Structures are given as C-alpha cells and as structure tokens.
Amino acid sequence: MKILLEPILVSIIAGLFILVIPKRFRKVIEFFSLITSVYLFIAGIKIFFAAPLNAGYFYVDGLSRFIVPAIGFFGMLVTLYSMRSMASYKDVSSYYTYILWTIGSSILAAVSNNIILLLVSWGFLGFTLYALINISGPKAAAISKKTFIIIGGSDSLMILGFGIMWLMTKSLNLSDMRIDITAPMAFWSFLLVATGAFAKAGAMPFHTWIPETAQEAPISVTAFLPASLDKLLGIYLLARLTLNVFILNSFTYAILMVIGSITIIAAVMMALVQHDFKKLLGYHAVSQVGYMVLGIGTGNPIGIAGGLFHMLNNAIYKCCLFLSGGNVEYKTKTSDLDRIGGLAKIMPITFFASVIAALSISGVPPFNGFFSKWMIYQGLIEKGKSGGVLWIICLAAAMFGSGLTLASFIKLIHAIFLGQRADGKENSRRDEVSWQMWLPVSILAILCVIFGIFAYQIPLKFFIRPALGAGVVFIGEWQTLKATLLLFAGLVIGLIIYFLGNFKSVRMSDSYIGGEPVEKDMRLSGTEFYNTVKEYGLLRIIYKKAEAGFFDIYEQGKALVFGIGGFFQYLHNGILPTYLVWTLLGMMGLFLFFMR
C-alpha cells in the first residue's frame, strides 16, 4: 500500500512545491522536476516488482503493473526534453507542476481498483490536459476548450456507466465485478465506460481533439499526453473491461473490431493529405489506436496480447516521432512541411531516429511495430476460424492501413529531411539540437529496435504475457533475432558487392536534370505527393466533408446545441408584444385542453 501511495503523494507535493519556487530560478525548477520524475520512474519500477494486490482500493496485477513504469518512463523523458524545448515559455513552473501531477494521477488511475478513485484520477487528468494545452497561449484556448468538452463529456458518460455497474453488482471494486454482457443494461454500461476509454485513447468518433491539440499545444505535451500516456491509460481501461470486468459476447467484440478498422483507415487517409507535420502525426496517433482496439476486439489471447503490445510500441515510436518533430520545429521555427526540407545532413541524429520510428509505425520488419501488428493479424485469422466475414474486412483494412501509414511517412521523411532545402541554401554544416533533446529521441529509437528484435525475450516475456496470464499461443513463430541477422547478412552482401566494384572513384557532382541548372522553384517538397488520391472519385467528396468538420462529433454537437439554443433565442427576442402573443396562444391551448 505504501509503495503505491508514496509516488502519488510525492508528485502532488513536488508539484505544489514548484509553484512556490520563484519563477526566476528557472534552472532550479527544471532540475527539481527532473529529479522528481526520475524518482517517479524508479517508484514505477518498484511497483512493477511489487506483489500482486487485488483487493480494497488498489488493483496491482500483470496488466496494470507494466503500465506504471511505462508512465514513469515517458514522464522522465519528456521532462528531460522539456528542459530545452520549453525554454521560450514563460510560465515554466505551472508547466512542470502539471506534468508531475499528470504522472502521479496517471499512476493512480492505473492502479486503482475502486471506481470512485479511478474516476477522480481520470477526471483530474482531463484537467491537467486542459491546462497543459492552454499553456501555449491564446491560440490554443479554443482547442483546449474543445478537448476539455470531449474528455469531460466522455468522463460523465463513464460515471453513468460505472453507476450502472454499481447498481448491478453492488460493489465499487473492479476486482469484484464479473458482469455478463447479456444481462439487462450491461451492454449499455460497457458502451458508456468504453466511451471514456475511447475518448482518452482517441478512437473514432471521439478523436477530433487529438490532431488539433497536436497542432497547437507545445510538442512535448503532445508527445507526453495524446501520444503516449493517454494511449496507455485508455487502452488499459478497455483491456481491463474486456478481460476482467465484463464477459463479452461476439456482438460486442464485433463492435470493437468495426470501430478499430474504421479508425485505422479513416484517420490514416486524413493523415495522407496534411501539410502540417504536427497535425499529420496527430492523425497517426488516432489511426494507431485502431490497431489496439482491433486487437482487443478479436477477443482471443494472441489478438489481445498484440493489442497491448501495440499500445506499448505505439507509445514508444509515437513519442519518438513527436519529439523529433519538436527538434525540427525548434530548429526551423515552423511545422509547415512546405517550408522545410533537406534537414538530414543538418540533424543526422534526429533524422535516423525518425526514420527508425517511421519504419516501426509502418510495420516494417524487423522493428517493433511489425511484431505487434503481426500478432494482431494472427488474432484476426484465429478469429476467422470460427467463420464470418467481418474478420476479412478488418484484416484487409488493417494491412492496407499499414501500407497507407508507410505512404504518409514517406511523405513526412521526404518533406522534412530529404529532398531539397526550402531556403535553397547549400550550406550543410551539422547543427544538431542539444543533448537534452536528442537523447530522449535516440533512447526511444533504440527501444524500437530492441523491442522488435528481442520481442520474445524482453517485452513479451516481462510485460505482455504476465498481463494476460497463460494462454498466449503463437500460431506462428517469427524468429526475430535470426531474421534480423539474416537481413543484416543481406546488407553485408550488398556492401561486398559494392566494394567489388570501382568504389574508389566516387565523384561529387551537381544534381542532373538534363543539363539544366537546378532552380529553387523546381523543388518538390513532398506535400503534393497524394493530391491525385485526394481527387479520386468518391474520396474527393469525403475529404471535402471531413475538412468542413462534418465527421467531427464536437462540431456536430456544437451545431445541435446552438441549434436548440438558437430556437429559444428566436423566441426570447425581448419584444413585449411577442411575449403577449405567446401567452395568449398558451392560454388558448390550455382552455382548449380543459374545455374538451
């Protein structure tokens, strides 16, 4: 018990303490929060090794256990990163306070058994998210409001759902609940609570806050919350519901699978045509949730394990991508893909980290993203053995979605790092960002490789299998280590062939475009890669609608609320004769009713 409460208490007190330190002592604040976040990470590791506990207020089992150190880990990296990236922000003390509070309450949310405790920490996370987005100034105000309404609204639905569950089981502890979905109201309570999880993780149709947050909020905040922590928590809750709390039937699983597939395809199609890399990454943060929901929706151990593993992997590479994007933005002061280009030689570390993360998210072997996607596919095919057509559609959607992901990351890498420089300069002196910024990025990129190559030996063995208990049976054994060695041997063959040739005479020359000099306006930034797709038949209409906010649940909700409000506004126009007419009409109605 003490081991669980200590980090939460420390994070709250440390956050309050930072508020007390005068803002002049910037270095002190930064250093203090870094120390605290390192402590929280260590405490998370301690919780990971603690004895299981599933009674009373806390629930520490294989599932929640590996979430906690992951939260601490990302918290630590982001705090380290913020030391440099947040240098231009004035109100640094409240920023670090919110970051520490976020870590603390996330840990609390992950280990709580009591639903009231869970709801309180969950709601508090909504508040810190709001505050952290709002920190980047007046531009972000509208977005933070939108986020708060979506997250807060789904939280209230969640409260309703938990209320129903309490009525059904007469218990406030998750560990005591075992609800059959076919019981009356059980389906609705599942859907309501799952809404909270979906909104947090960003599955459709509650995703719309993520791309816009990504665009406006400080990039370290995006990398911390929507990209990693919110995924961990949202999918954790969903997994908890499906694994321990509810006994689902095939219909509910089918709903999850459909939501997952639609999320994958729709979000990645939106990502293809973005011009702002932060927004592009934001749409991918949505799209990847689809894989996790799909994996959990298969309902068999391998699929669920794949979903959970994908959640962990996604947090790693998504955090890496956002932070590298932050490096780029820090250097170039813009996130518009049309105005960047050719940074590979200037920022080599960021470049290679982003390439690795991009290949991981696109599911290229032997990186980690491939492994978890492959597990999810196996889950789907396993599901297919019991018949039905849905799994085929989902499988095709998931595989094709990964192709589209690859396509949009080719565009990203091309537009930011390759191609020609946007400013037309030839200067290519190395000018990497400072170590506080490149170190977290490289750590995450290395983790992508390690989790891919040693998938059985490290993440599956320590994190995923204990989370599900026994029962993850691979129908396939993809020997990652051997395969990687062979791929590496292939690279060596290539090198040998290269050295067989005339490798000594390498000449530098200008780009050849038929003898013409390369002009600045010949540059192809990469943003126009997929304009043909945008113009293709039915897709054109869908894109137009999407850009107009037609599929945005917030915009539609706003239209509905303002529509109703507008009607009453129309009635209450403040002109006395109108009111008199209404009164008269009402009286006539009453008379008619009573005199009948």
Place this chain on the structure above:
Amino acid sequence: MTRLLFNFLIFPGFLFTAIVGLIASWIDRKVTARIQWRVGPPWYQPLIDLVKLSIKEITVPRSASKGLFFLSPMIGLSAVTFVSTLIWLVNIDPVSKGFSGDIIVIMYLLTLPAIAIILGASSSGNPLASLGASREIKLVMAYELPFIICLIVPVIKSHGLLRLSEIINYQAVNGSFIASLSGIIAFIVMIFCMQAKLGLVPFDASEAETEIMGGALIEYSGMLLAIFKLTKTMLMVALPLFLITLFWQGFNFLSIWKYVVLLVIIVLIRNTNPRVRVDQAVRFFWGKMTLMAILAVLLAIKGM
C-alpha cells in the same frame, strides 16, 4: 545456423536466385527483341551489364544525404534475398517447414525493395528523383490494396492456414487453388500487381526514361545502380514463385514450366502495353482490380 547462412547466401538464396534472375532477364530481353524484330542479346548479356556497371565511376550529388543514399540499395537487396530464400526453401526443401505467418512476413518484406528505391531517390536531392519517388509510393499504395485482398483468398480457401508449406500441402491434397473460380480471379489480379511491383511497363511511371530520365534512379550510377538492377532481377524470380506457391500447388524443379509461363506473361504484358500515367494506375488498381479481388474473396467464402 551455418546451414541457414549457406541457404541464405548461396543456395537457394542470394547467389542462386541472382543467377536464375539473370537468366530470366535474358529471356525477357530476348523475347522483347524478337517481338520488336531485333536479334537480341547473347545469354550472358545481363551479367556483362553488371560487370560494366562495376567499373564505372560513382557520382553522388552534392545535395544528397549520403548515408541513406548508399544504404538504400543494400536494404532492397537484403529484403529480396531474404524473401527468395524463404520461398525457395518451403518449395524445394522438405525439411524446411517455414514458420506460421510467413505469408504476412513475406508480404511486408516484398514492399521493402520499393521503399528502398523511394528512400534512395528522395535522399539524392534531385527534383526528378523526388518526382519518381512520389510516383513510386503512389503506385505502392495503389497495388497494395488488391494485393492484400488477394492474399486473403488462399487463407480463406485453406481454412485459415498461414504457413506457405501447409498451403502447398493443402493444395496437393485438394487440388490447386488456380483451378477454382476464385483462385483464378485472384491469380490474375496478382499478376497485374506483380507487374507493378516489378516496375515494368505499363507501370513504370516512376522510372519513365523518356519522360523523367530514369526518375527514381536518375542519380544512381556504378555499383549502386547495379545493386538496384540486381534487386529488380531477383524480384523477377521471387514474385512469380510466391504466386505459384500460393495458388499453383508450389514448385519443384520438374515444374519449372510454371515459372516460364508466368515469365512469358510478364514479358507479353510488358511488350504490348504503353506506359500509363500514375493516376490511371491508381484508378486501375483501386477500381477494377480491387473489385475483382473482392469478387474473388466473396467467391472463396462461398467455396467456389
């Protein structure tokens, strides 16, 4: 491990596939020449071309990101070597059972050569190469959709088998999939996807010599270009074999005619069609081909 390494490097992996590929590419050139009323090259011409490239000077554009520029050809070669080793082994080596889920792995690895070309092209910093890369990635997106859907057909028909060797055995017992309606439709779609994956006419918009001067490969020269060419050549072996394995009961040295048939089809398509624009290719794959692929899946579910 040594046995595996031998398999990977010499037989049936890198060296063997490369030799078969060189012969296949000679057949391709010879048939093309005959169609165009030319004599055609001698049988060792593809090899000589590689040797010629090996003594050429390598030029690197100043705007290039050198690391990736040099690494990209190797990535493609590595992936195609791995794929061809896997496919040959499950076909000719009764000991090797492959591993379950190898279809998915092969599918992913088969996209790596295209990625290698795209990364190499865009790292060169040449605007025409960027144009070629943009066309290539659009083409990848286009053919990947019907390709994936068709890949599901054998899985459905074999009731959820995911291992190539098991699919071959299933076909040995129950007859090859190509004999059924859904199988033949999927097979035809796959042939077009294969043509696009190989980057041959009519889907060679990314290289389009007459238009963007080699496009994606414009800045590559010397041995680096040779490696890319070798990758393409090996892909010309691996892809038809993959199709034969999936739909046509697999492959052994007696049934070499299956491969020749596919090769002739490739050559014929290539010689009787003009190059299509990339948007036409996208329309073709996302329209007709996807519909046919879906039809194949539906028929497969019905057991036809």
